[in-house]
Amino acid sequence: MNTFGTLFRITTFGESHGPGIGVVIDGCPAGLAVVEADIQAALDRRRPGQSDLTTPRKEADRVEIQSGIFQGQTTGTPISLYIRNQDQASHDYSHIEHAYRPSHADYTYDQKYGRRDYRGGGRSSARETAARVAAGAVAQQLLTQHGIRVQSYVSQVGAVAVPVGYEQLDLGLIDSNPVRCPHPETADRMAALIRQTRDRHDTVGGLVTGVVTGVPSGLGEPVFDKLHAELGRAMLGINAVKGFEYGSGFAGTLLFGSEHNDQFYTNDTGQVRTRTNHSGGIQGGISNGQDIYFRVAFKPVATILQPQATINDQGEEITLAGRGRHDPCVLPRAVPIVDAMAQLVLADMLLRARTNRAEWAG
Amino acid sequence: MNTFGTLFRITTFGESHGPGIGVVIDGCPAGLAVVEADIQAALDRRRPGQSDLTTPRKEADRVEIQSGIFQGQTTGTPISLYIRNQDQASHDYSHIEHAYRPSHADYTYDQKYGRRDYRGGGRSSARETAARVAAGAVAQQLLTQHGIRVQSYVSQVGAVAVPVGYEQLDLGLIDSNPVRCPHPETADRMAALIRQTRDRHDTVGGLVTGVVTGVPSGLGEPVFDKLHAELGRAMLGINAVKGFEYGSGFAGTLLFGSEHNDQFYTNDTGQVRTRTNHSGGIQGGISNGQDIYFRVAFKPVATILQPQATINDQGEEITLAGRGRHDPCVLPRAVPIVDAMAQLVLADMLLRARTNRAEWAG
Amino acid sequence: MNTFGTLFRITTFGESHGPGIGVVIDGCPAGLAVVEADIQAALDRRRPGQSDLTTPRKEADRVEIQSGIFQGQTTGTPISLYIRNQDQASHDYSHIEHAYRPSHADYTYDQKYGRRDYRGGGRSSARETAARVAAGAVAQQLLTQHGIRVQSYVSQVGAVAVPVGYEQLDLGLIDSNPVRCPHPETADRMAALIRQTRDRHDTVGGLVTGVVTGVPSGLGEPVFDKLHAELGRAMLGINAVKGFEYGSGFAGTLLFGSEHNDQFYTNDTGQVRTRTNHSGGIQGGISNGQDIYFRVAFKPVATILQPQATINDQGEEITLAGRGRHDPCVLPRAVPIVDAMAQLVLADMLLRARTNRAEWAG
Amino acid sequence: MNTFGTLFRITTFGESHGPGIGVVIDGCPAGLAVVEADIQAALDRRRPGQSDLTTPRKEADRVEIQSGIFQGQTTGTPISLYIRNQDQASHDYSHIEHAYRPSHADYTYDQKYGRRDYRGGGRSSARETAARVAAGAVAQQLLTQHGIRVQSYVSQVGAVAVPVGYEQLDLGLIDSNPVRCPHPETADRMAALIRQTRDRHDTVGGLVTGVVTGVPSGLGEPVFDKLHAELGRAMLGINAVKGFEYGSGFAGTLLFGSEHNDQFYTNDTGQVRTRTNHSGGIQGGISNGQDIYFRVAFKPVATILQPQATINDQGEEITLAGRGRHDPCVLPRAVPIVDAMAQLVLADMLLRARTNRAEWAG
Structure with missing residues (x-):
């Protein structure tokens, strides 16, 4: 289903080229300060058109609290939370109405549902992730x-x-460059690779490393809803x-x-580490x-601005080339x-942990 | 919670050294032939004492249908389904009653629940996975x-x-050796490594590759319950x-x-491939x-028959060594x-897909 | 939570005096014809201002498909589906900001959440039910x-x-009068009672009878999700x-x-009845x-246009009288x-029944 | 499904004449004292053979904690928790193997699943409720x-x-007579009616009133999981x-x-009442x-020791009479x-309420 989480629970809706996309958050405790500006700041990190490394599409992705x-x-x-789509009627998608784009979800949606909203990927578009970020x-x-x-x-x-582990980086530098890599020298090399790839009308993948600090002990639910199993599913x-x-990891x-076992000790302030x-x-x-840390592998974007052999929904072989403005590399916007998926998992686990002990009364 | 699955749903229970472990399967359609022998055959692949590569503990793991x-x-x-534990009272666990074993769940269970069943890991023991296999x-x-x-x-x-991909292997050979590796030459080298490691009182990890064939198109639920996200969570x-x-993958x-995109074509029998x-x-x-294929990384077993530095539940530094009979490598029994977790995910997704289209009437 | 249903599942959101209310329907099979006009027709039966028996408030309750x-x-x-609220800023709710209206949810929301949106009942307003009707x-x-x-x-x-059972009524007459009672003579007497009550600045309750015809056998899930248990919870x-x-019933x-047992027989067309x-x-x-039939008891509306003794959120005794335009009787709009809640339960149970038998394959 | 509850969650299993019945409780907080004797005391109130008003079947209903x-x-x-069935093989059920007993679930289970365990009602037997009581x-x-x-x-x-409301009764008298009616004079008249009914080979229904005292404010979840909606579904x-x-009520x-509105006031100890x-x-x-109070209506038991007209699974008309030892009235054992279903709902709602406010931290 389109719902994620047990107690802090979200349901997203919307297609790439419908009126808009959105999310309903259920189970959020009362008494948290929430203003549109905080949500907008997160969306601004995800929206298209931030730099020459990402798609030049301009979308405001303005959030409305409903x-x-x-x-x-x-x-x-x-x-x-609702985000209106802009100019959703202005594009012509007739060239993909009957085509199955390679490594996209066109074929599988047709097989599953017997039909699909073919405009810009419809529900399978990564545009849906804006709702998660909000x-x-x-x-x-x-x-x-x-x-x-x-x-x-x-x-x-x-x-x-990046040649070093997260603990040797200054994570305050993440947003200091358009790649969102806190190792400036590597960031420059990444940017160069993305530009070369873009100019070759190709795409490139990569890794995002996630780091969560300040997590109290005791979050995560045995045996199926282990904290890392939920993080993994989320990613x-x-x-x-x-x-x-x-x-x-691997x-x-x-x-x-x-070599692998982590030895416990008690630190100077009496904490177990x-x-x-x-x-x-x-x-x-x-x-x-x-600290919790993990790595997420992203394949290269499937839409490439080159001709590719594929079939249409009648099984006939055709040649198809991507059109329009697409990301040569999704990593910076990923x-x-x-961040958002990790935030959602941790918020859910925080709430779930509140019922672990009878002595933690109402 | 201790429940896995949406429509084909299991709930497991039981501790390593309680009376037994078990599972309740809910949502299984009526009309499937199920006999104890089929379940027992799966359990026999998981139980201890199958070869000199695994723990020499003898447990019958006899299933009862309740x-x-x-x-x-x-x-x-x-x-x-219920599996009685054998000899659960016969061991002495006083040496770990107050100890936090390195890279085990002793400390985190205590932090979460304020107490734990310390006998053999209690609920966190891999013994619980027998219920999943059943x-x-x-x-x-x-x-x-x-x-x-x-x-x-x-x-x-x-x-x-293994130096080649799954499609170049004869998967009929999986159970032809105690390692459960269908590449005999590599299997021999793996067995040798496991024996060396065991003799050094150490443990070793590795990878399991899963392969699922014959899957119809259309299984998996957008956007959060993607087929691979559920498989990942399961693993x-x-x-x-x-x-x-x-x-x-990575x-x-x-x-x-x-290079990465998979081109569609129509094969000789008119199928999309x-x-x-x-x-x-x-x-x-x-x-x-x-074909669906995936890889799962297992760390080396945490229990090693060597002295290790750690702390007790008072935060005091102690030295602890594993006792008894343990697996030097869990891979063969994993x-x-x-298999079981993949079977559970696919059965669930099969049932969930039945409601995708209105034209598929009751 | 604000979610109802297992496979055909809705999540509603919105407050009486926020920007709007809405619902996300998840799990609806593909391939159903749905147009705004069908939804609007249902909303028009619920909206205020339909007759002199209900609140004279004018709200268009116009649905938008998002x-x-x-x-x-x-x-x-x-x-x-989204329904904008009209004129939500135009009312003054300062007289109830700190008051606990008798038999309303003001006190309990404050106790539960430590705060509440006091404008028109906020989330506890019956306005939320428009989303369910849609x-x-x-x-x-x-x-x-x-x-x-x-x-x-x-x-x-x-x-x-009504002096007779549903099977002696022409249910085609339900919408032939503003009370929505298909027994015209009784409908007149009901209308007269509602007008008298309104003129006395009081309110009156009653019963709604639900009838579901054409239900195939086999819907409903033992043992907790019995069909009538889900209908009861819904109502x-x-x-x-x-x-x-x-x-x-009672x-x-x-x-x-x-006397109570229903004897089975086979009718002329070979059906079990x-x-x-x-x-x-x-x-x-x-x-x-x-046929499925049931009865639902509605208490008289809590808001009455008479002075009542109550307390404020400081525990001080105050006198409060309802203001504005309210329903003297909710039954016609209920x-x-x-209907909607029964429709939602049955749609969910229809989908759930699709997985009952292994022989009903994909 | 066979699961009840969101955070304090039970899953029951077992048939009337299989090896046994049981329940898995998931989500119960750590640190509660639980001994078999407490569970057994509850089961003893439900088991058959307690008095001449109920079935004379003797079943120990001995609970085992697994x-x-x-x-x-x-x-x-x-x-x-597991309860073995006794003598489950000793009865002959061939007379109902193909019969549809009036007002039982034989026909509907066959329609739903295409098969059923016909021995003593199988899963639809009220025996399953022993698991809930535990x-x-x-x-x-x-x-x-x-x-x-x-x-x-x-x-x-x-x-x-009973001629008076619950607040005029001494609820300490509930178990003072085999009817479980705390108004002794009425209890005698009820007992006489049950005996007369039994002697006429008939059955009789009635009402159970539930009373819950000491409930803190704030339990129950808007809008679908209202406290009374969950209680109603449970009953x-x-x-x-x-x-x-x-x-x-009605x-x-x-x-x-x-007349109906409940006026708030502040009592002598400063509490809102x-x-x-x-x-x-x-x-x-x-x-x-x-205080929370509610009433539950039970129909007369469907199994009567009189011949009744019905059909078999071929649609042929037959005559059937109940055999064996059955309850003339389920009320005392209900x-x-x-109690159990109310306890389960309240425990679940207690845990759910722990996440209502952000200020109620970890």
Whole structure:
């Protein structure tokens, strides 16, 4: 379904070229300060046209609060956020009405539903993620109250990778360049690669690394709703994502147990900590108070401005080329989406943890 | 919660050293033939003591059907499966009653619940996965009716990896060796590594590759419950899993869009197929009829038979060494668990897809 | 939460005096013809100002489709329906900002959330039910495809009751008078009682009887989600409802088993029927193919245009009188709401039943 | 599905004549004292053979705790409770294998699933409610911690009714007689009616009144999961229930608004109270701190020891008479079931309310 979350729960709606897209947030506690400006700031990080590295389409992505906020505070009732689409009638999509674009969802939607809104991908368009970003900004208000911070950044574009781990970076630099990579030298090389790729009418993928600090211990629900399982599901639900790993991840399979185990100790202020953090802040699916970090793999964008062989909905072979203005690389705009999905998971888990113990009474 | 699935839904219960573990399957359609022998066969692939590569513990893991089957068929009512624990009272766990084992869930359970069943890991023990395997065997009966087959195998142990892709392997060989690797030469090298590791009182991780064939197009639910997002969540919910990727996965980030896109064509029998399958059988979160394949990363087992520094529940530094009989490598026994989780996801998605179109009337 | 239904699922949002109210319908199958006019027709039966028996407030309640419909058909994606509020800024609610109106939700919202949108009841206003009526009209499109019809009517106002059962009425007359009672003589007496009550600045309650015809056997889910349990929950969720009974209901407790049991027989066309229908078309929580009928009790409206003693949010005793234009009796406008909730339950149960048998394949 | 509740959630399984029945409780907070004796005491109130007013069948209904309790306390993991069936193989059910018993679920299960376990009603047997009673006893431990008490009693059998409201009764007398009616004189008349009915080989229905005291304000979730809507659904899910009303209920429809409204005042200890309680302790779906009370209508038992005309599964007319030992009146044994369902709803709502306000942190 189009709903995500158990207690802090969102339902998104809308197509790329319908009147607009939106989200209903249910279960947000009462008493959080929420203003449109906070939501708009998050949307502005995702919207097209921010730099020459992304699609030059201009969309304002202006959010409207339709319900759930009174006198600047959440009331405990559903918060509906709406973003009107602009110029949705102005494009001609007849060239893809009957075509199945390679590595898009055209064919599978037709197989599933027997029909589809073919204008700009309809519901399968990444435009839907704007609704998630708006909801994530509301979730962040709850996280802020608990000292939790989510910071994602682009750690790899094609084969150009940040050479150090997140703990050696100044995450305050994430928005200092249009790539959203806090390692300036690597950011420059990534930008160059994106421009070359764009000029070749091609596209390129990469990795986003997510970092969550300030997480209290005890978040995450055994056995199926482990914190990293919910994070993984959230990330894999983002368009173009092909993989997820947390902590030591795939590379951890190369270590022996004696190398991989994180030893506990008590620090100077009496807090329990681990000397290494291969666990990525999560043990047995539950946060242990250390930093949570994870990586998300994005494939190259499927729409390329080159002719490609494919078929139409009659099974006939055709040649198709992308038109219009598209992103050569989604990574810079994916950062706020990764942020949002992590914010939503953590807000949900925060609320779920409130019922863990009988002694934590009403 | 301890429930997985939306329409084909399981709830597991039980601790490592309580009276037993079990599962209730709800939503299984009526009219499937289910006998204990099918379930037992799956459990026998997971149980300890199968070879010298796994723990020598002897547990029969005998399943009992408590409800939901009448005259050999499912009736549409809940199916309860129960597996008694053996000798659960015979061990002494006083040495870990107050200790936090490194990279285990002892500390996080205590932080979350204020208490824990410390005997053998209690609920966080991988023993709980036996209940999932039993349920997966029931799900497979539904899949078999639709021609869907799930086949997982060990594709890497430590740095020893199968050198070819799944499509070049004879998956009929999976159970021909105790490693469950269908590439015999690699299997031998994996077995040697596991034995060396065991003799060093250490543990080793690796990868399981899952392959699903015969999947009809149209399974998977946009936008959050994408087929690969549910598969990923299912796999990340297995003990010791650190990462998940499907199709081209992390390696796909190194390709350009023009290389990565899967071109559609119509084959000789009039079926829509793609020339490559970087999509891993899933586009826009929905199956496209091609093979689904994915990889799951398992960290090395946390329990090692060596002294390790850690703390107790008073925050005091202690030294702890694992005792008893443990797996030096979980990969061979993880194969049926990966199978089961994939079976459960696909059975659920099969049922969910039945309501996609109004023309598919009751 | 603000979500209703399992597979055919709605989420409503909006407050009485915010920008608008709306609903997101998720899980509606693709391929249903849905046009705004069908939805508008249902809303027009609920909106204020239809006759002198209801509030003279004028609200157009104009529905806008925001998503999910393409070329006049559902696409399987979420359907968002939005109704703007009119003149929401024009009223002065300062007299109730700090008052707890008797038998309203002011006090309980404050206790639950620590704050409330006091303008016109905010989220607790019956205005929210317009969103349900809009969604019910979409659900009805699915029901129509299966020959199912829902017809509710006012069967009692105060002590004025229709003297015969539904099967002796011409339900085609429901909308022939402003009371929505298909027994014209009783309708006149009801209308007279409502006018007298209004002129005394008082309010009056009553009963709505719901009738569902054409229901196939097999709908309803044991053991907790029985068809009548879901209908009951749906009706009890409507503002001002105090009771629900189906079939023989409370009166059935006065019969002996030998009188109450419905004997099965096979009719001339070979269909299984029962000679009486005390079961109300539902046995063991599952429809049996007979008519479903039930009764819903509505209390008198809490807002009366008379001074009443109450307290403010400081606990101080005050006197309060209702202002503005209110319904002296909600029953006529409750009929489309009862219809909608029944439509939503039945659409959901239709979809849920599609997975009952393994032989009903994809 | 066979699951009830959102956060305090139960899943029941088992058939009347299978190996046993049981329940898995998920979401119960850690740290509650739970011993088998508490659960057994609740089951003993429901089991057959308690007096000459109920079926003389002897079933021990002995509960076994399979998981979730460690050292006498809940651990936050699933609690599985199991009750073995006795002598399930000893009865001959061939006379009903192909018969559709009047007003039973035989026909509808066959229509829904294409098959059924015909032994003693299978899953549709009221025996399943023993699992609910066991779970209710665990829920009560949470309620006790918050001072909440549920007390139900038989208020009417056939036409014999308790002449006063619950507030004029000594509810401590409920278990002082086998009818479970705290008005001794009426209890005697009820017992006489049940015996007469039994001797005539007939059955009789009646009402159970439920009373919940000590409920804090703020429980219940707008707009669909109103506290009374969840209570109603819970009660309507009990076998043989035909109606539910709370507070003034159906009789409240005869009052005018000026009579029905409950005036707020502040009592001597500074608490907000209402002078009347037509609201039944619930306003806008949320508890207001007053007593909650409701009434549940039970039809007469469908199994009567008299010949009845019906059909078999070939549609042929047959005559059928009940055999064996059945209850002439379920009301006395229904009391603990009503208690249990109310306990489960309140425990769930207690946990759900913990997330209402942002200021109620972690």
